[in-house]
Amino acid sequence: MNYFPIMLDIDFKKVVIVGGGHVARQKLEALLPTKAQIIIISPTITDEIAGYLEQGKAVWREKYFEPSDLDNASLVFAVTEQETVNDAVEQATQHWQLLSRADAKGRVDFINPAVVRRGDLTFAVSTSGAHPGLTRKLKGDLAAQYDDTYIDYIDYLKKARREIILKVHDKHRKREAIAALLDPQVELWAREKKWEQCDAYVQKILTGVQPL
Numbered sequence: 001m002n003y004f005p006i007m008l009d010i011d012f013k014k015v016v017i018v019g020g021g022h023v024a025r026q027k028l029e030a031l032l033p034t035k036a037q038i039i040i041i042s043p044t045i046t047d048e049i050a051g052y053l054e055q056g057k058a059v060w061r062e063k064y065f066e067p068s069d070l071d072n073a074s075l076v077f078a079v080t081e082q083e084t085v086n087d088a089v090e091q092a093t094q095h096w097q098l099l100s101r102a103d104a105k106g107r108v109d110f111i112n113p114a115v116v117r118r119g120d121l122t123f124a125v126s127t128s129g130a131h132p133g134l135t136r137k138l139k140g141d142l143a144a145q146y147d148d149t150y151i152d153y154i155d156y157l158k159k160a161r162r163e164i165i166l167k168v169h170d171k172h173r174k175r176e177a178i179a180a181l182l183d184p185q186v187e188l189w190a191r192e193k194k195w196e197q198c199d200a201y202v203q204k205i206l207t208g209v210q211p212l
């Protein structure tokens, strides 16, 4: 199956999770870094979900699913353990709403990758449903390989690239300058928070001096 991977902006959009178990918690946690308006429909929730509710991260409607629960939702997660309930959620999902079914049955508009975030750097892993356990393992491998120092590195690259775009107008020079930011030495400096060296490097690039 060739799924099409995209990065969706779901800030301020309504997202409905039907079910309040372990899988609902996983989906909720994946949504937390966004500013989506998250609504959980379920007669029960786990303690972890209750903790997120206390922090105002989502809203809980303590009830069994009804079709009107999906009104105005952009994304819908059918994550109950009851296939018939997940079927009912599918029936009620309009063609313009995107549906994810944790039981991978019936209509599946999207499946969920495992995600590793390092600031603006995002890794999303999927086996297209072939083996979610491998997906989880690869997520762990990536998390170990790309540690938290990459948060600083990507932040530096973003700012330095913006500065070059603002100040260098010649197309060819601009492309070369942006590419020069990827020098492995600069990566090390940024990950070690050696900002003086990093800034000096950008200034050299901007003044057209051979940077290293």
Ligand SMILES: C[C@@]1(CC(=O)O)C2=NC(=C\c3[nH]c(c(CCC(=O)O)c3CC(=O)O)Cc3[nH]c(c(CC(=O)O)c3CCC(=O)O)/C=C3\N/C(=C\2)[C@@H](CCC(=O)O)[C@]3(C)CC(=O)O)/[C@H]1CCC(=O)O
Pocket (backbone or CB within 6 Å): 026, 027, 030, 100, 101, 102, 103, 104, 110, 111, 112, 113, 114, 115, 125, 126, 127, 128, 129, 130, 131, 132, 133, 135, 136, 139
């Ligand atoms: C990545 C992750 C993200 C997330 O959940 O958001 C995710 N599954 C994770 C873990 C995981 N899931 C399962 C196990 C137990 C081992 C095993 O059974 O293999 C483990 C491992 C564990 O938990 O350690 C069981 C399982 N999963 C699915 C089924 C139904 C089926 O395959 O028929 C069953 C059997 C249920 C049963 O037997 O009843 C289906 C799906 N799971 C997906 C995503 C989608 C495809 C992902 C891909 O492309 O690889 C898809 C298709 C739909 C979807 O949910 O979007 C998350 C890692 C979270 C993280 O660490 O970040």
Ligand SMILES: NC(=O)c1ccc[n+]([C@@H]2O[C@H](COP(=O)([O-])OP(=O)(O)OC[C@H]3O[C@@H](n4cnc5c(N)ncnc54)[C@H](O)[C@@H]3O)[C@@H](O)[C@H]2O)c1
Pocket (backbone or CB within 6 Å): 018, 019, 020, 021, 022, 023, 024, 041, 042, 043, 044, 045, 046, 063, 064, 065, 079, 080, 081, 082, 085, 102, 103, 132
């Ligand atoms: N995608 C994945 O990663 C993954 C992993 C494991 C299992 N699964 C699938 O996800 C399903 C759910 O797993 P779980 O461990 O979260 O199950 P669970 O039993 O812990 O939770 C199910 C939740 O659904 C709620 N529910 C039941 N009937 C409902 C209704 N009519 N309306 C609203 N909510 C209702 C329950 O109250 C409970 O909160 C499994 O049956 C399996 O098919 C998927």
